Amino acid sequence: MxxxxxxxxxxxxxxxxxxxxxxxxxxxxxxxxxxxxxxxxxxxxxxxxxxxxxxxxxxxxxxRPPVRLRQLLPHADAGILLTGITEARKLPHDRVYVQQSADRLLHTLWLYRAGRIRRVIISGGSGALHPPPGTRSEARELHTLLRLAGVPDSVILVEERSRNTRENARFTQQLLARHPRIRSTVLVTSAFHMRRAEGCFRQAGLRPATFPAGYYSVNRRALPAFGLMxxxxxxxxxxxxxxxxxxxxxxxxxxxx
Known part of the structure; x- marks a missing residue:
């Protein structure tokens, strides 16, 4: 409901x-x-x-403001990538369609390639009320993109039951309970969504570092003179x-x- x-x-x-x-x-x-x-x-x-x-x-x-790389731990055990960036309604289903928020996927890949995270946890099922038949979970689609980008399957964990931010946190907490070696994490989601995501993860008993991505705002000095139009x-x-x-x-x- x-x-x-x-x-x-x-x-x-x-x-x-x-x-x-x-x-x-x-x-x-x-x-x-x-x-x-x-x-x-x-x-x-x-x-x-x-x-x-x-x-x-x-x-x-x-x-949430950007976080500089030097503010993160040198090596976190895992990055937690929240979904909500793919478009399942677009045909054909022989590829993955992404939206503007895909910046969070690229930032996660950046952190992995830079050696800042050792593993990637992808959290998210489907945000659609009635998912089209035959569609994969968003987590599976992002798993496909990470694999195509050269991230080994052995370092990717997938949680594909959650349908909202609260469930992202709850089900990720359950997944981490089965992997006790993962202690330090970095939460990656869109900057406008980070307030709610961080609050949900803290409520679930997790304390990840945060790495906002996918900004819709621009620096004030970057606005053109006709910004009032x-x-x-x-x-x-x-x-x-x-x-x-x-x-x-x-x-x-x-x-x-």
């Missing part, structure tokens, strides 16, 4: 839905007092949600950020963090 409700909440937190709803009300309401207010409200919301600088400031405040990308970024902030609040309320 929680999994289904989370998908419903994801839909309700869509900024595009808010804009369409507010604009629709403004066009349908005949009240001379409320109609212009709704239409002006829709215009104001549109200007806010399409402003690159505003969403970038919000992302800078929410995302409306654009379509901020609308998508607000949706990602609001969904994560709501997820964090719900997890906190339920005691998962």
């Amino acid at each position: 929680f999994f289904i409700l989370s998908k419903l909440l994801d839909f309700l937190l869509s900024p595009a839905l808010w804009l369409v709803g507010l604009l629709g009300l403004g066009l349908l309401v005949r009240n001379a007092r409320w109609r212009p207010r709704l239409l002006w409200g829709a215009l104001g919301l549109l200007l806010v949600l399409t402003n690159p600088m505003l969403v970038n400031e919000a992302l800078l405040a929410w995302e 409306p654009a379509e990308e901020p609308l998508r970024l607000w949706g990602i950020l609001l969904h994560e902030m709501a997820g964090y609040a719900v997890y906190k309320l339920l005691g998962y963090l």
Whole structure:
């Protein structure tokens, strides 16, 4: 039930839905007092949600800052890579499709190649309500990509039951209980997701070092001079950020963090 409700909440937190709803009300309401207010409200919301600088400031405040390599242990026993970066709805299924968050996969590979982690734990089943028939778990797909990148199968552990961040932590803790030699770990996930992930892993009794990846924000000085001009990308970024902030609040309320 929680999994289904989370998908419903994801839909309700869509900024595009808010804009369409507010604009629709403004066009349908005949009240001379409320109609212009709704239409002006829709215009104001549109200007806010399409402003690159505003969403970038919000992302800078929410995302965990980058961690320098020298801040990590010289050699951790394993890196914990969270899934949520593949696209199972795309055909054909003879390859692996990845999204922008695939940066966390590349960072995990970087840590392994740099000798900072000795093993890789991939955690994640499927985040879809109804996974398409014949699709593999996300963990298996990332396992395939790591193998293609030359990571030996002997150093990869796969947890493919979890469907959300809380289960990532719980099932990874159970996996680690079966591998007592793995004591030091590095948690790798997207920067905007790290707050919730770190809280869940701590609640599960784990204390991994963190290595955020997949940044949606940019440095302030990297913004172009026309950063105040409306654009379509901020609308998508607000949706990602609001969904994560709501997820964090719900997890906190339920005691998962």
